[in-house]
Amino acid sequence: ETPGHRSDQRIAEVTITPVAFRDLPLLNTVGVHEPYAIRAIVEVRTDEGLTGLGETYADTAHLARLRRAAEEITGTGVWDLNELARRVRASLAGDTGTGGHGMAGMVTNSSTADAVLSPFEVACLDVQGQATGLPVSALLGGAVRDRVEYSAYLFYKWAAHPGQEPDAWGAALDPDGIVAQARQMIGAYGFSAIKLKGGVFPPEEEIEAIRALRRAFPDHPLRIDPNGAWTVETSIRVGQELDGVLEYLEDPTAGMAGMAEVAKKVPMPLATNMCVVGFADIEPAVKRDAVGVVLSDHHFWGGLTRSRLLAGICETFGLGMSMHSNSHLGISLAAMTHLAAASPSLTYACDTHWPWKDPGEDVIVDGALTFSEGALAVPAGPGLGVTLDRDRLARLHEQYVRCGLRDRDDTGYMRRIDPSYELKQPRW
Numbered sequence: 001e002t003p004g005h006r007s008d009q010r011i012a013e014v015t016i017t018p019v020a021f022r023d024l025p026l027l028n029t030v031g032v033h034e035p036y037a038i039r040a041i042v043e044v045r046t047d048e049g050l051t052g053l054g055e056t057y058a059d060t061a062h063l064a065r066l067r068r069a070a071e072e073i074t075g076t077g078v079w080d081l082n083e084l085a086r087r088v089r090a091s092l093a094g095d096t097g098t099g100g101h102g103m104a105g106m107v108t109n110s111s112t113a114d115a116v117l118s119p120f121e122v123a124c125l126d127v128q129g130q131a132t133g134l135p136v137s138a139l140l141g142g143a144v145r146d147r148v149e150y151s152a153y154l155f156y157k158w159a160a161h162p163g164q165e166p167d168a169w170g171a172a173l174d175p176d177g178i179v180a181q182a183r184q185m186i187g188a189y190g191f192s193a194i195k196l197k198g199g200v201f202p203p204e205e206e207i208e209a210i211r212a213l214r215r216a217f218p219d220h221p222l223r224i225d226p227n228g229a230w231t232v233e234t235s236i237r238v239g240q241e242l243d244g245v246l247e248y249l250e251d252p253t254a255g256m257a258g259m260a261e262v263a264k265k266v267p268m269p270l271a272t273n274m275c276v277v278g279f280a281d282i283e284p285a286v287k288r289d290a291v292g293v294v295l296s297d298h299h300f301w302g303g304l305t306r307s308r309l310l311a312g313i314c315e316t317f318g319l320g321m322s323m324h325s326n327s328h329l330g331i332s333l334a335a336m337t338h339l340a341a342a343s344p345s346l347t348y349a350c351d352t353h354w355p356w357k358d359p360g361e362d363v364i365v366d367g368a369l370t371f372s373e374g375a376l377a378v379p380a381g382p383g384l385g386v387t388l389d390r391d392r393l394a395r396l397h398e399q400y401v402r403c404g405l406r407d408r409d410d411t412g413y414m415r416r417i418d419p420s421y422e423l424k425q426p427r428w
């Protein structure tokens with residue numbers, strides 16, 4: 001069936017809507033998640049009237065760049081992704097700012113241009129899919145799997161944000177709390193791999209949590225990610241102690257040189273979304289043998305086609321692939337799922353923050369993405385396969401306006417709660 005859409009459609013109008021959704025007090029090595037997470041929803045409308053969707057960070061500097069790029073890309077053909085990238089780069093000329101990456105200081109040197117390009121590229125692919133009747137996974141080279149596995153992404157957390165009623169997850173501040181959280185999450189979603197966000201408590205306590213998870217879930221691959229909180233020495237000690245227990249050790253220490261040192265001395269592969277964050281990082285990482293697994297993330301690798309390029313480069317050098325996540329909504333989850341489906345070497349279960357989101361809060365119509373046995377079926381309809389719900393979009397935008405949060409700041413929020421809190425890297 002040919003849907004009969006024009007192949008020369010051009011971008012006629014771009015709308016960028018910042019939204020906020022409730023988030024829980026999840027702890028990490030730079031602080032704690034604020035009561036709201038913010039995202040920007042991008043709509044690209046063509047001169048034929050099709051609308052493609054994208055989702056990205058909404059921090060102030062990033063929003064301003066998105067708006068500048070939106071003006072510049074009007075008139076671009078939706079199939080001309082090279083021209084789209086050129087125009088996005090042109091819109092950033094003279095912009096040397098580094099802020100606005102939406103990652104609370106955990107990923108700071110990724111490419112600004114790639115982060116700005118990403119939601120527009122995803123939206124163009126969504127349009128291409130609608131115009132051809134093909135799912136985005138087909139446009140990326142074809143789905144090699146029809147379900148994409150995700151992992152149970154565990155966080156140490158408080159029972160509630162200060163002043164609020166305890167949430168449905170309760171506190172998780174020790175090994176028992178982490179195991180209880182894993183049981184609850186795996187019970188609800190069926191995940192078959194587990195990741196623990198570390199860097200919060202002394203490494204001995206986090207090792208104990210991993211051992212407790214191993215006892216409770218003997219067959220689930222396990223990972224820990226302290227976001228670079230450990231020295232080289234600590235990382236090596238943790239890696240050696242968890243020999244045979246971890247499937248990979250994610251960003252134990254900050255910086256390529258340290259990662260390379262750790263990689264030589266620990267038995268398991270090192271994974272990263274902090275030390276290889278852009279194309280320029282690949283050559284030094286390969287030369288030094290610093291990492292074994294790259295966590296891709298289309299939000300800062302320039303969109304889906306550039307993430308496929310990354311996957312090809314990783315394959316060439318024998319690097320494994322997994323996927324990184326930040327607090328996100330359904331448009332991102334759909335894009336992540338199409339990308340993972342079309343990336344043959346992405347064989348690890350992907351990260352997602354999805355379970356931490358209130359299921360009632362999203363910008364898409366329910367039903368397109370439903371977890372079963374820890375995986376999502378790859379949407380088979382045209383494009384991304386998700387539909388914007390305008391009432392929900394309006395509600396989450398209003399929430400953005402009301403909540404007043406304009407930049408993710410896990411450290412600032414933590415300091416307002418505990419003025420003695422210090423940012424330290426390495427922490428142990």
Ligand code: GKR
Nearest residue numbers: 028106225273324325326327
């Ligand atoms: O949500 O606190 C968090 C995570 O720590 C996130 O911001 C990281 O970017 O999940 C991420 C990671 O794997 O490093």
Ligand code: MG
Nearest residue numbers: 225250251273
């Ligand atoms: Mg990570």
